[in-house]
Amino acid sequence: MTASHAEEPTRRDFLYIATGAMGAVGAGALAWPFIDQLNPDTSVKALASIEVDISSVAEGAAITVTWRGKPVFIRHRTAEEIAAAEAVDLKELRDPQMDKDRVQKPEWLIMVGVCTHLGCVPLGQKGEYGGWFCPCHGSQYDTSGRIRKGPAPQNLAIPDYVFVTDNRVKIG
Amino acid sequence: MSGHSEFQPTSAPAKWLERRLPILSLLHGAAVAFPTPKNLNYWWTFGGILMFCLGVQILTGIILAMHFTPHVDMAFSSVEHIMRDVNYGWLIRYIHSNGASMFFIAVYIHMFRGLYYGSYKEPRELIWILGVVIYLLMMAAAFFGYVIVWGQMSFWGATVITNLFGAIPVVGDGLLSLLWGGFSVDNPTLNRFFSLHYLVPFLIAGLVILHIWALHVPGNNNPLGIDVKGPQDTVTFHPYYTVKDTFAVVMFMLFFAFFVFYMPNALGDPDNYIEANRLSTPAHIVPEWYLLPYYAILRSIPDKLFGVGAMGLAIVTLFLIPWLDTSRVRSARFRPLYKQFFWLFVIDAVVLGYIGAKPPEGMYLIIGRLATAYYFFHFYIILPVLGLVETPKPLPESISKSVLDKSAAGKPA
Ligand code: HEM
């Protein structure tokens, strides 16, 4: 390398940068398969929907089913619970959402039973709001599964579901 | 590392080797002839104890891996198989599971030693930073190990800890799915955690080499915190410190063995003897004791993002200590105010650990918040300000003078 190097970019500089850029693109492209293999694979994704018979769930009772490795609460709400959920003023809510936007049929509350804080399973019919209470760090949800108190930022999530018949629901 | 050795191999095979790979002189310079301050106390033996711990974990871990099955349906029962069927499996597993706790006891003592004697200060900043990286990797290794047992605490600990990454804005959800390989903690998670659990200790071993390499450039700090001024201040590493370290390791083994043989489950959680159940979270979930202070910080803030952020900052802060402490005097022996704040910080860390194990309500929540605030107050306010306002005591002239004065006064050096 001589003094001329400092002046005009040379053919050599061009080749150097072009080679480096190609190398970086190639390394990036090669890195992707090594990262993407960590993502859910096709066999995991294939299990993505389930059908549940809810005829045996009496009013005031609930069942928990597993969907995509997560618990899903299916709760047959009582009239009081529905009334309590509908009466809440949206201004009181951290993650404002009307009860009617969280259910397809008011008596059936179907939600992913995973606390939106750090993923524990909340306990049903516990806590100050008569809904769910998370034992891990104390988040409290109301009878609509909306977050009312504690560290969780969001309401319990509502999965995609359809009522196939009155007694069967398909989740996912 | 080398450069302290006039090592000349005498035997023919040694000469043959040395000419082709000068490893004997390297080791001689690092572990035999290395000039070491003559006043090191027993707090300096924990580096050797930590190397012993790493060796124990790797040896027992490789053996456990021969009998362990990383699958959600079999992991838990294969651990029970190790406990009941494998010859001495109970012993090897108890050494490994208690070994993780022993490792953390040693590393906490080692780190507090560094804080007390100012070992992180110029010119040893990088040694400290490499140490904090090792500490982070230890937490990762211990976490992965705890998860692969696939008990209730494994599963729910894994769920809560991985969800911490989900709190990161924008990339959080994508990151979670990369960590889990599914929609929740499941078989793919167990498999990759086992792979990483096997890997991380060897990364630690590599970092330990860098840590010691960086240490051997300026040499050891010492209880007086003053520089070595010449050969009269040092002794050779062997036999003086090889013997002292060996003695300390043997004492540590006694302590270790006491747990392994008399209270092997005292440091663990009984819920982890229940197989993982994804539909039911145990009523009281807590991490292993060595992570409790961070858990307390996480829970003291009633907001997901800020809670996770505070916990992250509590760890990142450790990297910044060399620059947060503005005092040029290293050893707390000559810093009357810092010495008191050091002990207050130790108490604060213990309080955080205690709170981390309690439910986050009532008094526990209030104390947890105060202790969290004090943690940051110590590092970001007290450390920088103290260096400016404190008048240190006069430093001794040299290590050898201080040692000789003490022995003239009839005290142990
Ligand atoms: C930094 C070093 C290491 C630490 C801190 C560590 C920590 C742990 C912990 C806390 C457990 C759970 C213990 C229990 O509750 O049963 C564990 C389990 C396990 N570890 Fe490690 N480990 C280390 C190195 C290794 C290595 C190098 C291997 C393999 C080569 C290994 C293989 C295993 C296996 C197979 C298990 C599951 C069986 C059991 O429960 O004991 N570990 N480890």
Ligand code: FES
């Ligand atoms: S996981 Fe539910 S409150 Fe933290």
